[in-house]
Amino acid sequence: MPVLRGEDIGLVRPYLVACERRQEERRQRTRWRELWLAVHGVGIGPRFVHGVEVTA
Template sequence: MLDLTVHCLAWMLSICTPRPRGRHRLGVIPPLRFTPVPPPRFTEILDGNASRLVRPYILGAAEHRRQRERRRALYLATVGIDVGPDHIHGVPVAAR
């Protein structure tokens, strides 16, 4: 199977690449040399309990609530309603 693949690729390359012309052209195309590499063998069993499964994209209840409040504030801002924070950088902000 590997020989067939190599021969197919060599044939396709001979069609796609231009043939050299002139004095310095290649006389005989050297055969392709390919030594197959054996696939890696896994000897040890992976332990699923050894690594901690952490999914940082999972949010807790408090983060969900804050995210929902921010999204609601952004949506209402597009409509023209300001529901921003009461304090910005420790300074109380009056509602207009």
């Protein structure tokens, strides 16, 4: 059975879709920030790579 997305179903409340979108954007900003800091030599502690915590 395929996974149903909120955007594809008219019965989902718009605020739920907006909340999910904001959460994904926040996660993406965090990943980009960590990458930028790593490129500039700033270590920020434990990271998750493919869902697994990796320590340097």
